[in-house]
Amino acid sequence: MNFNSALWQEIQQGESKTLEFKQQLPKGEQLVKTLIAFANTSGGKLIVGVADDRQITGIQTDEFELMDQIASIVHENCLPTLLPSIYLETLNNKTLVIVQVHRGSQLPCYLKSKGREQGTYVRIGASNRPASLDMIHELERQRLNQSFDEQIAWDFKLTEIDITPLEKAFQQRGKELNEQRLHNLKLIKTEHGITHPTHGLIILLGLYEHVEIKCSRFKGTDMTVFLDKKEYTGNLFYQLEQTELFIKNHLHLKAEILGLQRTETYEIPMAAIREALVNALVHRDYSNFGRDIKVGIYDDALNIVSPGGLPHGITLNEALQGRSEIRNKVLARVFKALGYIEQWGSGIARIQQLCQAADCQLPVFKETGDFFDIEFIRDVQPSAVSEGDQTGGQIGGQIGGQITESQRSVLLLIQNKPQISRQELAKALQINPSAVQKHIENLKAQGVIERIGGTRGYWQVKI
Structure with missing residues (x-):
């Protein structure tokens, strides 16, 4: 067996958001659900001839008939039509059939027999899940290259909204937030002569109930006992400021003598934490109204968890390499205009660099289900307070x-x-x-x- 082959190494990493194993060809709809989920998420590979425990079993039937059968099943059951790459590879003298699907351009893809609302699937971790109506709408926006926060918030009237907090944020940076800039940033839109606020403006002002950050300090290393708990609402800049204060109040301080000066620094650089918080605020999924950002401080870690996973189907490896996909274009424009974002795609790299420069352990980045989790490792030395x-x-x-x-x-x-x-x-x-x-x-x-x-x-x- 070629242990150095890219395919062998890929298989040994196990099933994931972009990889699934089948010992034999699954039934028609089950096969198509997986390919649809790949197309609606990040693309992926279905490998036939590999058991769940990663053992290479190979296929037991005529490989060319099997490939024709797969092509026929996909053509008959998918809308819009999927065009997967179907090819053969050999490992350990056994033949595998690989069905590779790229992310679809005509989203959402769905199972023809069930229709769009019941037959759309997405990939969450290593499993296929039926897409909610909110997810389907998000896939449609992606097809149109629109974001949720660019769309009009029809439930709000612009004349009844106080935008003072946003105006102050711009004034503090020597900028004026006039009507033209509101239009340019897509915080407002005019249709049929009437100007409306967008979701982006409502989110920035914190007027939606789910736009909040829940902060908790737990005793020990699990969530059994609360030591402190706060829930921050209001405009995003206020939430950011208050969350930083909460975190500072529960982190260790380290004292160093540099020359003749005694300096105190936090065990985790606050600049890295701030970058992670901005990342959570700008990139979380606001179209799902039932979830919020959670910050958990434990004896051994600081967790910042935002709902929605990685945007637009990018993989964790792509994000770690600096690929930038913007889920909320309005929020991103505003945060960049105000100096919270330096460069697109630099957030994760900057967090790592700041921790490295402070001689801290590098944080752990995880996509767990439909959430993105940044875990900073805390200094648990007895001398730290x-x-x-x-x-x-x-x-x-x-x-x-x-x-x-x-x-x-x-x-x-x-x-x-x-x-x-x-x-x-x-x-x-x-x-x-x-x-x-x-x-x-x-x-x-x-x-x-x-x-x-x-x-x-x-x-x-x-x-």
């Missing part, structure tokens, strides 16, 4: 360790923005202003913070 724990330790040495987790969150926000108001603290922490006031009074009484100046003054942390 989280920022919240470190604050508590410092305070504990001075005032007996009476700082609560909520008060640590207040301190972190004040450290990041000394001019922050009580109302802003309440909004960031998702608690009542009266509760914020109690935390502040407690911290002041313990000598941890001091107010400098009046209403236009700022907070000073005294630890």
